[in-house]
Amino acid sequence: MSEGDILKREPIYQGAVIEVSVETVELPDGSQVDLEMVRHPGGAAAVALDEQERVCLLRQFRHAARGWIWELPAGRIDAGEAPGATARRELAEEAGLKADDWIDLGSMYSSPGIFDEVIHLWLGRGLSELPHEHEHGEVIEIHWMPLSQALDWCDDGTITDGKTLVGLYRTSAYLKSQAELLSEDPGC
Known part of the structure; x- marks a missing residue:
């Protein structure tokens, strides 16, 4: 056994x-x-980051949270759908965005004491706008802010959603690691 x-x-x-x-x-x-x-079938979330290092965050009404919370575009994985495809679909549906470049930021458990849900996190770059329409029952506002401000909101408790916290912190760590690699490259 x-x-x-x-x-x-x-x-x-x-x-x-x-x-x-x-x-x-x-x-x-x-x-x-x-x-x-x-x-739960699992989900995927997208950290959409533009050339000015602004992140797309959704201010969404969530009944379970008893009000409005800040979130990344995210959603449930459909049957037979790969997590990366879910992140692309949700970014288009909820934020009206398409990303040309995708970086896998890993996964996380939302609440492993009771749920088996795994959320896959992706960083999307090379953004362009798409027409979109929110699903029935979604009350969403789309906002752009500097990644540094979003991280401050993670630190001060303004952002409380777990997948959003992890996605933003992992994005910050990824960007720092890339900057370190560039600074170590003698060809720069």
Whole structure:
């Protein structure tokens, strides 16, 4: 038996997006526990960064957050869709943008104590505008701000969305690593 084997699974709810169940699992120490689990197909988020190092952020109304929050363009992975394709689709749908260059920023778990959702993060550069229309039920404002200001908002608690925090911090780290590589290159 491998770590985290499901010994028993009791479905509780099957929705259009999530599945909820109680699973009896064996932990690495051999103990067994019942866990309430939410299964989700995963998602992808796009950090759209223009030539002036401004980032596209969405101010979006979220019922679960009880109001407006700042987020990256993001959404659920459709069946059979690759995470990069999801990031491209969501950037177009939510922000009306297309990126020519994409950099994989890795992935993250949104809340691994209860959800199996993995969010894949992408940096999009070489931006151009597209016509777009938000889906029914989406209340979104599109904003541009310097990446430095967005990072300040991460630090001071203005931005509270996990995928947005991780995406912006990883973008900053990526840009710093690229700048260091350029400064070390004797041909520069």
